[in-house]
Amino acid sequence: MDESELIQRGQQGDVNSFNKLVGLYQRQVYNLALRMLGNIPNAEDVTQDAFIAAWKGIRSFKGGNFRAWLLRIAANACRDQLRKLKRDPELSLEASFPNLSQIASTKSAEEAVINEELADEIQKGLAALPWEQRLAVILCDIEGLSYKEISQVMHCSLGTVRSRLSRGRTLLRDYLVRRELFTPKSRFIKKE
């Protein structure tokens, strides 16, 4: 059964067909939440909430890119969760400094492509980016979405995606340089 058929059946109220879509996309949605929030329990909550919201709103899906539609729901859920965390100072501290050792424990051996310390620093660098830039960088460079898909998820123009990605990558690069994770030759990169 292909994706459009599963969506159609889901729209008719078939929860089993929808759960097949959940199985297809849960890893991607979970990873988006994990990178946006940097905290496993919050990422799990947001992922579950996003799928429940998607199930409740699947009849409003009018065709097009289902993955982008789903990731848009997840991104909105992440934004709501971050707002909640901001109001709660004790939890926001935990969210700002993600627990990468927990993330590392969930990955398989063949996925261990960069060491945990470096992954931890990159995650901290992502957490330091403004919300829109962080979302654009994660969607493009970690989740592998095209510019068009990112514009659908973020509900903005391609030009805006371009500038958010450019600023986000530059800020992240500067953060990694400050942490001395690599040394670029460029004179334009300001060290603090």
Added chain:
Amino acid sequence: MFKRSKKTKCDKVQKMLSAYMDRQLSLPEQEMVEQHLKVCQNCQAELDSLRETVNLLHRMPMASPRCSFVISKAKLAPRRSVFGALRIATVVAALCLATIFCGDVMHVFDRPPPPSPGPWEPSQEEGYTWPVRETEYGLLGVTLTLTGVTIVYWRKKRTSRESPRNKNA
């Protein structure tokens, strides 16, 4: 003048480098960037460092979720929030107490004056149409208990949110 124009060109090119890496520039923009990169080492180094950053991001591990997120009837059932109910109950009890107390202060619940002539003085013989004092004490007790339980529940909720949980699929 020349230095200024070169700086402006570098700024312009550097803003395009991210899209250039992703081949998202128009053909004239791409040619302009490529020509500039041939003559500007700083912008070339800038591009290399951005490429390195993106390569690191590509190599970030994809985490596997610890549980499945399939939808079940139990998950779709509306969540009963004990905390929300407790808060509402506390507010209602406090409002009732405040209303009755205000009524008591304004002698709303006092027994009407006796039909016999002469001035009626409530301070000498105080009487209510219904057990106001007992209700006030009762509501005060209920409000204080509910406030205490709400605070304890709130603190427990905070603690449980901070510690990692294990979800079962």
